[in-house]
Amino acid sequence: MTEYPGEWVSDALLAGDPGDPCLWMGGPLTRGELASLVNARQSLLESAGLRPGGTAAIQLPPSLEFVAVLLAAWRIGAQVSLLDHRLVRREVAGALDRLAPQVLVTAESVATAALAGYAKAVARAESRPDGRAAGTPHVLIQLSSGSTGPSKIIARTAADLLAELGRYAQFEEYPRPGERIVVLASMVHVLGLVGGLLHGLHAGVELVFPDRLTADGIRGAVAAGRRPTMVLGVPFHAELLTTGGAPLPSLRRMVVAGELVRPWLPARFTAAYGVPLGTMYGMTELGVIATDLSGRNAPAVAPAPGMSLRVADGELLVRMPASPYIGLIDGTRWADGWLHTRDAASIDPATGLVTILGRLDSQISVGGLKVDLTEVEQALCALPDVDSAVVTFDAAIEAYLVLRDGGQVSDVESALAEQLSAYKRPRRLLVLNALPRTATGKISRDRAVLRAAFEAPRSERRTP
Amino acid sequence: MTGPGPRRRPPGRSEVIAILAVMGDRVPDEVTEEIGSLEMAWLISQVEERYATTLELDDDALRQMTTVSGAVATIHQMLAGTEDG
Numbered sequence: 001m002t003e004y005p006g007e008w009v010s011d012a013l014l015a016g017d018p019g020d021p022c023l024w025m026g027g028p029l030t031r032g033e034l035a036s037l038v039n040a041r042q043s044l045l046e047s048a049g050l051r052p053g054g055t056a057a058i059q060l061p062p063s064l065e066f067v068a069v070l071l072a073a074w075r076i077g078a079q080v081s082l083l084d085h086r087l088v089r090r091e092v093a094g095a096l097d098r099l100a101p102q103v104l105v106t107a108e109s110v111a112t113a114a115l116a117g118y119a120k121a122v123a124r125a126e127s128r129p130d131g132r133a134a135g136t137p138h139v140l141i142q143l144s145s146g147s148t149g150p151s152k153i154i155a156r157t158a159a160d161l162l163a164e165l166g167r168y169a170q171f172e173e174y175p176r177p178g179e180r181i182v183v184l185a186s187m188v189h190v191l192g193l194v195g196g197l198l199h200g201l202h203a204g205v206e207l208v209f210p211d212r213l214t215a216d217g218i219r220g221a222v223a224a225g226r227r228p229t230m231v232l233g234v235p236f237h238a239e240l241l242t243t244g245g246a247p248l249p250s251l252r253r254m255v256v257a258g259e260l261v262r263p264w265l266p267a268r269f270t271a272a273y274g275v276p277l278g279t280m281y282g283m284t285e286l287g288v289i290a291t292d293l294s295g296r297n298a299p300a301v302a303p304a305p306g307m308s309l310r311v312a313d314g315e316l317l318v319r320m321p322a323s324p325y326i327g328l329i330d331g332t333r334w335a336d337g338w339l340h341t342r343d344a345a346s347i348d349p350a351t352g353l354v355t356i357l358g359r360l361d362s363q364i365s366v367g368g369l370k371v372d373l374t375e376v377e378q379a380l381c382a383l384p385d386v387d388s389a390v391v392t393f394d395a396a397i398e399a400y401l402v403l404r405d406g407g408q409v410s411d412v413e414s415a416l417a418e419q420l421s422a423y424k425r426p427r428r429l430l431v432l433n434a435l436p437r438t439a440t441g442k443i444s445r446d447r448a449v450l451r452a453a454f455e456a457p458r459s460e461r462r463t464p
Numbered sequence: 465m466t467g468p469g470p471r472r473r474p475p476g477r478s479e480v481i482a483i484l485a486v487m488g489d490r491v492p493d494e495v496t497e498e499i500g501s502l503e504m505a506w507l508i509s510q511v512e513e514r515y516a517t518t519l520e521l522d523d524d525a526l527r528q529m530t531t532v533s534g535a536v537a538t539i540h541q542m543l544a545g546t547e548d549g
Binding site: 114115213214215216236239240243244366367394395396422423427428 | 487488489490494496498500501502504505506508509510512513518523526527529
C-alpha cells in the first residue's frame with residue numbers, strides 16, 4: 001500500500017541515480033534535474049489549488065514542461081486529463097464542460113519549430129472554481145472520438161499503468177536499463193506516453209527526442225549515442241526512414257504501433273538497416289495488448305503477458321475485469337469483463353498468434369492519430385452551407401458534399417476550421433450536385449462511386 | 465544547408481507532386497495544394513536523400529513549405545544556394 005496517493009510517481013518513475021541520463025531534448029537532462037523540475041511544477045499546481053483527489057487538465061504540446069507538469073500533478077495525487085494540444089477552441093470547451101477539471105494547465109508561451117520532435121513550452125496553471133474533485137480513483141483520463149454521440153471518457157488507475165509497465169519490463173526485446181529509446185510517437189497518447197516516457201522513467205532508459213522529425217533528423221538522433229537504441233514511432237516514421245539508409249551501429253530495432261503496417265515495410269526496413277521492424281498492438285483503454293518486437297511473426301502479434309484475447313463474430317475482445325469508461329453504460333464497448341476492440345482479427349488456434357485485419361467501425365488513423373469519420377461527417381453536416389456529406393478515407397480524409405443554395409466551399413472550409421482540429425479535417429472538399437445512392441436508396445460510401453460522380457462531366461454537376 | 469550535394473536541377477512542380485504522391489500510394493491528381501506536417505517531413509526527407517544534403521529550413525521557410533507552390537520555390541532557393549556557394 002502506498003502512504004500517500006502520488007507515492008507511486010516517486011517510487012516507480014522518479015527513483016534511481018540522480019546522475020543518470022533521463023531525457024534528451026536538444027541537450028541532456030539527468031533524473032535529478034527532472035526531479036527538481038517536477039518539484040517546481042508541483043509548487044505551481046499547488047498554488048493553483050490542486051490537492052490530493054483533485055483534478056487537472058493538461059493541454060501542452062509534447063515538451064519537457066508536459067513531462068514535469070504531468071508527473072507533478074500525479075505526485076500531488078490528482079486525476080489528470082490529457083487534451084491534445086492541437087484541439088481547437090470549440091473542442092477544448094466541449095472537453096472542459098464534460099471533465100470539469102479544477103485546474104487547467106496550458107502553454108503560456110510555446111516555441112514549436114515545425115518538424116521538431118518536441119516543443120519548448122512554459123506552463124500556466126489556472127484555477128477553475130466550478131471544477132469538480134475526482135469522482136473515481138483513476139489517475140489518467142483521455143478522450144476518444146466516438147462514432148455516435150459524444151466522445152468516450154477513458155480512465156486508467158495508477159495500478160493499471162504500473163501493470164502495463166510490468167508488461168513492458170517482461171518484453172525481452174524492449175529496451176533495458178542503460179539503453180536508449182528515440183521517441184517519435186507523441187507523449188500525449190498511449191504509445192508514446194507509456195511505451196516511451198513512462199517505461200523510460202520506470203526502467204532507467206534514456207529517452208531521446210529528435211530536433212527534427214525527418215529521416216536525416218531521426219538517424220542523427222540514433223547515431224548521437226553509442227548505447228543500444230530502439231526507435232519508437234508509427235508506421236509512417238518507418239516508411240520515412242526507408243527513403244534512405246545509413247549504417248547505424250547502435251540501432252537494435254524499430255517498433256511501430258497505432259495503425260496497420262503495409263506488408264512490404266518490414267522487409268524494406270530490415271534491408272536498409274539490418275535490424276528488425278517490430279510491431280505492437282494496443283489501445284488507449286489498456287495500453288499494450290500484443291507484440292511482435294522481433295518482426296518474426298509479421299503481420300501477427302503475440303498476446304502480452306497477462307492478456308487474454310478471443311474473437312467473437314470476427315471482433316477481437318480483450319479480457320478486462322472493469323470497464324475503462326466513465327459515465328458510459330454502453331454494452332457494445334465493454335461487457336461482462338471483455339473489452340470490445342472494434343478491430344477485426346483472427347487467432348491461430350495452434351499458436352495463439354493474433355492477426356489484426358482492420359477496423360469494424362469508422363475510426364481511421366492519420367499518422368497514428370485516431371479520427372472517427374462519423375465525427376467529421378457530423379461536424380460537416382451541421383454547417384449552414386452544407387446540405388449533406390459523406391466523408392471517406394484512403395490515403396487522406398476527403399469529403400464529398402452537396403452545398404445548400406449560395407453555399408461556398410471557402411466558407412465551409414473556414415467554418416470547419418473552427419469545429420475540428422487540423423488533423424481531423426478533410427484534405428479535399430469535393431462538391432457534388434447530389435450524393436450517389438445505392439440500389440436500395442442508401443447514400444453510397446463507395447469511394448469509386450463517389451469519385452465517378454465527382455468526375456462526371458461538369459454539365460452533369462451543379463457548379464458550386 | 466550542409467553537405468556537398470551534387471549539382472542537379474532542383475525538382476519542379478510535377479516532381480514535387482510525384483514525390484508527395486508516393487506517400488499513401490496516391491495518383492498525382494490526389495495530391496492537394498496544401499501540404500500537411502507528415503507530407504512535409506516526407507518531402508524534405510526525400511529531397512535531402514536525392515540531393516545528398518540537409519535543407520536547413522528556418523521557421524519562415526517551413527511556413528512556405530505548407531503549399532506545393534511554396535515548397536517548389538523554397539526547395540529551389542535552398543538548392544540554388546548550394547550551387548552558388
